Amino acid sequence: MTALLSLQGVSKRYGAVKANSGIDLVVDPGSIHAILGENGAGKSTLMKLIYGVESPDAGSILWKGQPVTLASPADARRLGIGMVFQHFSLFETLSVVQNIALIVPGRQADLARRIRALGAEFGLEVDPEAMVHALSVGERQRVEIIRCLLLEPELLILDEPTSVLPPQSVARLFDTLRALQARGMAILFISHKLEEIKELCDTATILRGGQVTGRVTPRDHSAKDLATLMIGRAMPPPLPATPQAQGEVRLELSGLDYINDDPFGVSLRDVSLRLHSGEIVGIAGISGNGQQELAALISGEVMRPGDAIRMMGRAVGGLDAAHRRRLGFAFVPEERLGRGAVPDMSLADNALLTAHSAGLVQRGFIRRGPERAYTAAIIAAYDVRTPGPEAEAAALSGGNLQKFIMGREMMLAPKLLLASQPTWGVDIGAATDIRQRLVAMRNEGAAILVISEELEELFQICDRLHVLHKGHLSPSLQTAATSVEQVGSYMIGAGA
Template sequence: MGSKSGAGASCAPPLLELAGVTKSFATTVANDDISLSIAPGEIHAILGENGAGKSTLMKMIYGVLAPDSGRIRWQGEDVLMRNPAQARSLGIGMVFQHFSLFETLTVAENISLSTSQSAAKLSPRIAEIGNRFGLPVDPSAMVHSLSVGQRQRAEIIRCLLQQPKLIIMDEPTSVLPPSGIPPLFDTIRKLAEDGCAVLFISHKLEEIRALCHRATIMRAGKVVAAVDVATQTNRSLAELMIGREIPQPSRTPAKPGKRPALEIRALTHEPEDPFGTRLEGIDLVLHPGEIVGIAGVSGNGQKELAAILSGETSLSRAERDRVRINGESCGDLGPGQRRKLGLSFVPEERNGRGAVPEMTLVQNALLTAHPLGMVQKGLIARRDARAFTEHCISAMNVRCSGAAAEARSLSGGNLQKFIVGREIRLQPKILIASQPTWGVDIGAAAAIRQELIRLRDSGVAILVISDELEELFEVADRLQVLFRGRLSPSVDRADANSSLVGEYMTGGFLQQRIDSEAVAA
């Protein structure tokens, strides 16, 4: 992905230094005696398993959390980072994974909300910064019309307007299609050449090796290594991070059943959300004992398709035949009724949909697992609920303080592992999993994929909707691609390669369809 440049290798005095920084939450020591230094122009990776303490550390640097002990020095001076406003005034910016842009405003209007300047005054500045750092985005474009990559550029420009000396980027590539990653890296390199330091969090070792100068590796709240990235391989970084090699899932060919477990027939659906994607002519068949992967750049109808399948979007009675579970028409059934038919579901958003952050893990387990005998005569069978929760925790190696922990106290990846584990343990006949390993570290992602394959081998029909092509190549027996609300033909795993799927991801199959219709006519 290009060469590394910038001042990262120079001996400039540190921009940011942490010494002995410690932060605990009740009995969990999230950051234990952390020391770290970053030079101007350095692209510095923070690497670690889920729950290693990366986000806690970033929150302290950005003033969201205060350390219990230790020192933060900024440009040679001790600072007490009281809040993000103070961090920004010192020159520390942060680009979050989740964008905070209003869909119905333009880029310039959105950015003007965080400054004292009008959208009209800001527009030329936005264009100028865009040109300088390779972030082309039209200041007058409405946010709802922008791709994910363009939205991210707007977020980065908003951050750059404050002329930061250090930018924290929390898994910035996780929201991008593969084609969006090289331009983002070009921008980050330009920033580094300009003297801006970048703290880059990612679980993807290839990306870290392509982009970063140095990496700090964390394990269980401690720094276990600080390395020059050029001296490392994927394998050595993985070993530093998880203490062993990256596990590779093993699999045998699928033996799908004959009768479909789940079908969608000739479905066209107009979304209620004015910025949603219309689904058009969707045909999908899923058999017991197979994994079908739905690939595509997010925003092409994945959310709408998942909602139609889970029952969060239910169809009219007249259209109930369009969705069938084990041959039974169910298009007009809600999520609870579909769960009774044997469907379980891992939604894309873990907070608020996959789990309720303020509730404990036991309560979150009860939300979907109560039909497994956890409510008897109207009363909660607490012991059973607790045992089920503890089983999910241990089977998925969820790092948390126990079944009574609130969901919000778990790191993102650990909560994801819990939700996937809960849905798998419902003994479903059909599992729909949207972005099942999103934000999950490489070791845990491999474990989740292996679980999906094991479930398939036990005869469960599985649909995986994922932005990550590598993940789909690893788990799926067949692949289909969503593009602008249309589903491509199904491709067997053996025939699927990145160039064919890449072509489908940009709508290549639509042209093939037009050509074959023309031949038939």
């Protein structure tokens, strides 16, 4: 059997960095092939080479046995390669169907019908007429997947596709992928969720440091083995046991209502929540159910005077983000570039962004020495891979920047921390590290609210859980006494 796609000794370097070196990869028709690797292992570069975004420095790419040169994604699409990116390529000012019509031929009305049909079939519901800027990260990814499926490719590349789907929909997506596989489509599946890979994939190629470190059949190996191959050492130890000490109320939402001016936004209805010192509370739910709105209301980026929100015992509805931070609040937002960090500024200046109160400013003057020291401390403590404090934030990979922002906020030792998608895109080792630190903070008395789409993560670290669905918050659930299925049913509005 001729391989659908095979790579022979493919290498790519950026300056001094060998992103890929001597990669051999064989994807058979009708197979689901996993690419496993930590952030920075070279997965993204490899996909860019296959999808024609970059050209290899050495080695050759064969499509159905014939050598090909892929000068652009258009070439790749012509061959029958489709890709769903982790970072979306959608125009914010266009609607979903308009975005899709840019690449997929056909009348918009027909496309809208097909979008609804696909959405219903694969649990990828999205309003074709909605404007993209009003969509959450999760909804945007659904649009990307639909756009690819509409082109009916022979090879589909999916970059971390399940991270935004609820468990029920993951199962359905897997059914879909298997159905596609049955029709002869090959799938390159990039994920760090080892259980999913074990469940779905026929073969896995494991990358580390730009090189292939293993080719395995995932079903035959334990998750622990896979992780060891991936990170080159044994898995980090499990998290410490949950203490039960609970202190004063640090955050209280009582009957919070919020009417969204944006027609495509979500309004919040009667949201109530209590968060004490010494506990971690998680908010589960599929992206686009009010998470953005809730986070902005708690952080003070959106202000609504009144006492529906209380922090450290004070009504903070009328206080802006800076005031709330002065009360001991810190926040890690979902978007890293442009919100959590200024892309064109150095890491040092990005540390100053929220950590200015940590002695980095004196009588209105920026103290460059302490600023650098603080930044260097974050970089060292949170293992941020970067040339140094002078590097621009935009030059960091998503996971590294997330580590930096988490580090910046956690080093402020806040009384109340809100973390939205704390480990999104961060590799397994670093994610475990971040979770351990969150638990450590909790043990020292901090109150932590985690908004996440990763149930695994929430179940791992949270004392209690709420589920957000269409702007409505579920009752508090004791994590220890709750099952994944229970949470899942709340996530699709079938709970209680």
